[in-house]
Amino acid sequence: MNPLEQLNAALAYIEENLAGTIDPQRLALTAHCSEYHFSRMFSFLAGVGLAEYIRRRRLSLAAFDLRDPNARVLDVALKYDYQSADSFARAFQALHGVPPSKAREATLKAYPRLSFQLTIQGASEMNYKIITKPAFHIVGIYKRVPLIYEGINPHIQKMWQSLDESLIGRLQELSNMEPSGILSGSTNFSDSRAELSELDHWIGAATSLPCPDDLQQLEVEAGEWAVFESVGPFPQTMQDIWARIYSEWFPTSGYEHRRGPELVWCEKRDISLPDFRCQIWIPVSRRTERSPD
Numbered sequence: 001m002n003p004l005e006q007l008n009a010a011l012a013y014i015e016e017n018l019a020g021t022i023d024p025q026r027l028a029l030t031a032h033c034s035e036y037h038f039s040r041m042f043s044f045l046a047g048v049g050l051a052e053y054i055r056r057r058r059l060s061l062a063a064f065d066l067r068d069p070n071a072r073v074l075d076v077a078l079k080y081d082y083q084s085a086d087s088f089a090r091a092f093q094a095l096h097g098v099p100p101s102k103a104r105e106a107t108l109k110a111y112p113r114l115s116f117q118l119t120i121q122g123a124s125e126m127n128y129k130i131i132t133k134p135a136f137h138i139v140g141i142y143k144r145v146p147l148i149y150e151g152i153n154p155h156i157q158k159m160w161q162s163l164d165e166s167l168i169g170r171l172q173e174l175s176n177m178e179p180s181g182i183l184s185g186s187t188n189f190s191d192s193r194a195e196l197s198e199l200d201h202w203i204g205a206a207t208s209l210p211c212p213d214d215l216q217q218l219e220v221e222a223g224e225w226a227v228f229e230s231v232g233p234f235p236q237t238m239q240d241i242w243a244r245i246y247s248e249w250f251p252t253s254g255y256e257h258r259r260g261p262e263l264v265w266c267e268k269r270d271i272s273l274p275d276f277r278c279q280i281w282i283p284v285s286r287r288t289e290r291s292p293d
Helices: 003-017 023-031 035-044 049-063 073-079 085-096 154-161 165-174 236-251
Strands: 125-134 137-145 183-188 196-206 215-221 223-233 256-257 261-266 277-288
Touching: 003 023, 003 035, 003 049, 003 223, 003 236, 023 035, 035 049, 035 236, 035 256, 049 073, 049 085, 073 085, 137 154, 137 165, 154 196, 165 196, 196 215, 236 256, 236 277
Parallel strands: none
Antiparallel strands: 125 223, 137 196, 137 215, 183 196, 183 261, 223 277, 256 277, 261 277
16 A cells, blocks of 8 residues: 555544544554554644544534434434533534534534545655754743644744743753754644644753753653755745645655654744745654554
8 A cells, every 4th residue: 555545544444433433553553654643644634633533523424313303312422432412412512503402403514524635746856854863852931732734823923922032042042952043842732532632832942951940841852853944935935844744755755753842943044035944853763564454
């Protein structure tokens, strides 16, 4: 199977098990990758978290089931892996805007099954390098924020706006290794039953120096990193590179995403131009062949 076929096989596994239990490990093995890599790949390509996609698909099918006048809410709830009628009713109301008891008379939402399609891409080059780094730490500030797939995240934007000249200077002094200067990092992505996925977002410096008492520290494990570079208007050019990393580079590179912070470093090239030079650092490992059989 090629990577596209593996992703679609994983989607087929989801569909076959919507009425029942979906085993995350079995799902990842069907896609021939780690659970973490599949979750990150899926969310980036689909624009929605894996758990949220499964939730929407189950509640879409549940809406059809509830149109049967003989259907019991509890039976439908248990069928789609909800532990009680109350938890199912809350989820149903949140998605469809009406309680399950009104399903036969209301206008409901339907979320069709996804499929990944082949498109002709890769006409332009991608500049990247693979480097190995020993363990290090990031010192700075962080906040738990919602994950937003398109445009500027206002919660992260507020974090940057909170930096004063004193803190900026201190972070620059702490920076003593690559990626140098002030950087941002995202880690601890959640993809639970919650409607919104979240992440820990950091603004800080990569350093070997001790962490000041009024700042926080993130430990980063040793390992390989894929480092991509982009030049152009911010944030569009960088978001385009992010999309190409997941849709073009990962499926053909022989690498997969390993757990760890995704780092971004940017600098303005010319004060008179809107262009920025940015680097995206992604923790990676060699992809090993996995199979559910």
